Amino acid sequence: MKLRILKLAPVLALSLVFAGCTSMGDKADEQTSGADGTTGAPVTEGSDAQTTGAAEGGAWTGNPLDNPDSMLFTKVIYFDYDISEVRADFRDVVSAHGDFLAANPSATVTLEGHCDERGSREYNIALGERRANAVKRMLMAQGAAESQIITVSYGEERPAAIGSSEMDWAQNRRAVFAY
Amino acid sequence: MTMKRFLLSIILVLWHVQASAALTIQITEGAEGALPVAIVPFGWQGQGAGPSQDIAKIIRDDLQRSGRFNTMPVKDMLARPQTGSEVEFRDWKVLGMENLAVGQIRPNGSGGYLIRFQLFDVYKGEQLIGYNIPTTERDLRATAHQIADIIYEKLTGQRGAFATKIAYVISTKSAKGGQTVSLKVADADGFNAQTIVTSNEPLMSPAWSPDGRKLAYVSFERKKPSVYVQEVYTGRRQKIASFKGINGAPAWSPDGRKLALTLSKDGSPDIYVYHLNKKSLQRLTKHYAIDTEPSWSPDGSEIVFTSDRGGRPQIYKVSAFGGAVKRVTFEGTYNARASYSPDGKNLTLVTRQGGDFRIGVLDLENSALQILSEGRLDESPSFAPNGSMVIYATKLGGKGELAAVSVDGRVRQRLALQEGDVREPVWSPYTRNNRRN
Numbered sequence: 013m014k015l016r017i018l019k020l021a022p023v024l025a026l027s028l029v030f031a032g033c034t035s036m037g038d039k040a041d042e043q044t045s046g047a048d049g050t051t052g053a054p055v056t057e058g059s060d061a062q063t064t065g066a067a068e069g070g071a072w073t074g075n076p077l078d079n080p081d082s083m084l085f086t087k088v089i090y091f092d093y094d095i096s097e098v099r100a101d102f103r104d105v106v107s108a109h110g111d112f113l114a115a116n117p118s119a120t121v122t123l124e125g126h127c128d129e130r131g132s133r134e135y136n137i138a139l140g141e142r143r144a145n146a147v148k149r150m151l152m153a154q155g156a157a158e159s160q161i162i163t164v165s166y167g168e169e170r171p172a173a174i175g176s177s178e179m180d181w182a183q184n185r186r187a188v189f190a191y
Numbered sequence: 192m193t194m195k196r197f198l199l200s201i202i203l204v205l206w207h208v209q210a211s212a213a214l215t216i217q218i219t220e221g222a223e224g225a226l227p228v229a230i231v232p233f234g235w236q237g238q239g240a241g242p243s244q245d246i247a248k249i250i251r252d253d254l255q256r257s258g259r260f261n262t263m264p265v266k267d268m269l270a271r272p273q274t275g276s277e278v279e280f281r282d283w284k285v286l287g288m289e290n291l292a293v294g295q296i297r298p299n300g301s302g303g304y305l306i307r308f309q310l311f312d313v314y315k316g317e318q319l320i321g322y323n324i325p326t327t328e329r330d331l332r333a334t335a336h337q338i339a340d341i342i343y344e345k346l347t348g349q350r351g352a353f354a355t356k357i358a359y360v361i362s363t364k365s366a367k368g369g370q371t372v373s374l375k376v377a378d379a380d381g382f383n384a385q386t387i388v389t390s391n392e393p394l395m396s397p398a399w400s401p402d403g404r405k406l407a408y409v410s411f412e413r414k415k416p417s418v419y420v421q422e423v424y425t426g427r428r429q430k431i432a433s434f435k436g437i438n439g440a441p442a443w444s445p446d447g448r449k450l451a452l453t454l455s456k457d458g459s460p461d462i463y464v465y466h467l468n469k470k471s472l473q474r475l476t477k478h479y480a481i482d483t484e485p486s487w488s489p490d491g492s493e494i495v496f497t498s499d500r501g502g503r504p505q506i507y508k509v510s511a512f513g514g515a516v517k518r519v520t521f522e523g524t525y526n527a528r529a530s531y532s533p534d535g536k537n538l539t540l541v542t543r544q545g546g547d548f549r550i551g552v553l554d555l556e557n558s559a560l561q562i563l564s565e566g567r568l569d570e571s572p573s574f575a576p577n578g579s580m581v582i583y584a585t586k587l588g589g590k591g592e593l594a595a596v597s598v599d600g601r602v603r604q605r606l607a608l609q610e611g612d613v614r615e616p617v618w619s620p621y622t623r624n625n626r627r628n
Contacts, residue, residue: 130548132528132541132570133615134396134440134453135497135504137416138460138481141437164415165437169393175589176568 076112077191083108088172089147091185093128096142098150106147109189110154117157123147124188125165126172128181133167140165147187226346227287228254229263233294233306234273242296242304242331249335250292253353253380254343256595257579258602263288275309280316288313290346294338303327306334310342319345332382352577355379356619358387358397358406359593363611365391374408376423379575379618381606387423397615398441403622407431407441407450418452420467431465442485442494444511451475451485451494462496464511475513486530487511495519495538497527506540506553520553522560528571529553532578537598539563539572539581550583552598563596564603573617574598582606584614 072079079085089102098106113119125140125147144163151161173180230251235241247265254260263286272278273295283291294308309321320341326334333354340351358376365371372394377384388394392411399406400420407420418438421428432438436455443450450465454472462475462485476482480500487494488511495508498516506519506529520526525543532539532552542551542560550564550572563572566585573582575595582595587605591612596603606616 129568131504131525131543132484132497134484135481135527137395137437137439138453138455138483141455141460142481163436166393166411167395169395169411176586 084112087189087191088186090182091143091187093130093181093185094139096139096146098146103150106150107154110151110156113151113157113160114155117160119191120160120162121151122162122164122190123151124170124190125163125167126170126184126186126188127168128184129168129171129176130181133169137165137167137169140167143185143187225259225261226289227261227263228290228342228346229268229283229286229288229292230254230342231268231271231273231291231293232265233296233308234271236295236297238298243328244331244335246294246296246306246331246335246338247292249332249380250339250342253336253339253351256380256604257343257351257353258597258604259343259347259579275311275318275321278311280311280313283313290319290342292338292342299325304331306338308338310345332378336378336380349579350577350621352575352579352618352621353379355576355621356399356403357381357582357593357616358399358619359613359616360394360397361611361613374406376406387421387426395615396440397617398443399617399619400443401445401447401620403619407443409439409441418450420450431467436460437483440484442487444487445489445491451487453483453485462494462509473513475509475511476516478516482507484528488531489533489535495529495531497529506538519555520560521558526551530573532574532598533576534578537578539574541570541572550581550596552581561600563598563600564594566594569594571615571617575618576621582616582618584616 072081076082077084083105086105089098089105092099109121113121123144125142125144127136127140141163144165148161148163152158168184171184172186173183230247232245232247251262255262269282270279272293274293278291278293291311291313292308294306296304296306299305304326306324306326307322310319311317312319322341324334324338336354339353343351343353356376357379358374360372360374362370362372369391372390372392373386374388374394374397375384375386387406388408388410390410390412392414395409397406397408404424405420405422407418409416409418416438417433418431418441419428420431431450432452432454434454434456437453437460440453441450448467450467452463452465453460454463459479459481461477461482464473464475475494478498478500480498482496482498484497485494492511493508494511495506497504498507501518503524504527506526507516508519509516523542527541529538529540536555538553538555540551540553541548544562547567548569549562549566550569552561552563563581564583564585568586569583571584575582578598580595580597582593585592585594591614593606593613593616594603595606
């Protein structure tokens, strides 16, 4: 019993961090390069380099997709269980990507749809596609052209978190912007 | 108590002896009323050490695994007759054995073997069957499975399915930290596993052709899903579908001429039938909801599939030539991945029970649903070709494993892989290599 409580503690702490990030449109899991200490995620080489760049130039001069202060920096959005509509807290992120694509007609993005492991695999492929398509529709409503967007569903085949807890599942129900 | 101890000893014996196999089988529950049978070690009639495989042990393991038999441990045998004339029936009767098999292996003069075996009814003191079977060193295990099939059929009246194959997907961590995904084919007891495809991208949904010589599957090797058909024994393969969107869930028609597929090229995922000779595509369903996971009825007339057109995933059916869609499942909030039993009377499927995903068998006549598994995340059920068992994927200790359960739910066994995440098992059909007596 004691062991179980101890194990729960870091999970709770992490989920608080997790909830905190979402409002900032920043995610700690896949793009570790974007972590800036406040998220509580380990600082990586990538985040060091970016901090230096921002300090020297003042305004961000690199690729806007790499600007840690931009909404575009967020490349992974998360979904509620069994839901394919974009969550309210990620709509601004999707809008930012839509604006970016509209302003950069030569840019293309692959939208990956992913699910948690529950349920059958081929059905999850279909659910993942539905998620990717929901994001695609929002991007197009923002002015992106259909030709700029490729969708692919991986269903439950490529989990971001290995494990079968609610926490793992929450990280796996996602859409990824791959430019 | 004795039953428990008996089962425990089986687990230990299997654990010990099969440790070198890719898959190890552990019987997690026993069957009451299983038939007691003794398979005496087969005698070697030649020079030297003899064949590399313990034929009688392979037969014993097969019969035990089916749940229909309790096989006598060799250490409990008071005698080891090799022919009928050496059998003292009274002794075996005292030990509670109803049936007894004995055998001899001799060199056939050209590097192979001749296996002679006899099966007896202990109470009547009569021979039930006797066979002389030629084999080779390479085919020893296959021959043992064939003998197990013959014994199984003689004693249960049902065709055995031991000399068949399973295919499954396994993912392991690669040296570079990524995932290596492989599609493997093994004997139904997990031995002789061979990799037929390997990739750094997902592989999914293996499906045997009705002749057991080809596998259709989905590969993401081109960073998007495509359906391939591969000849299992030559490795030759053909790309069948690589449209925009989903290319998935291949299912062979019973005549082997068509593949039902899920494609989303025209919008939402729908069921299509691909004619392999004509290379033509026919659309079977058209709905804005998800339609996927098609499976043909054994007579080829109907296709069941998963659809959430009613709001939640449920099983529906449609004529294999298209037309009106009928709902099949009404109980519960999640029923998916259905496939027919070989006799067409039942469906096995994934069903949500509370928060858990379990394997169920649905009786199509009276719509009764029996839950066969006990896991939280069970999926991908597949009937044995004789309909006696269902193999499925489960999670244990955070790792994907394979399990099999008898259709009456009484005997459940784990096929534990030593490393890697195993999933999507599919049991092969009978092939022309399966001896039919």
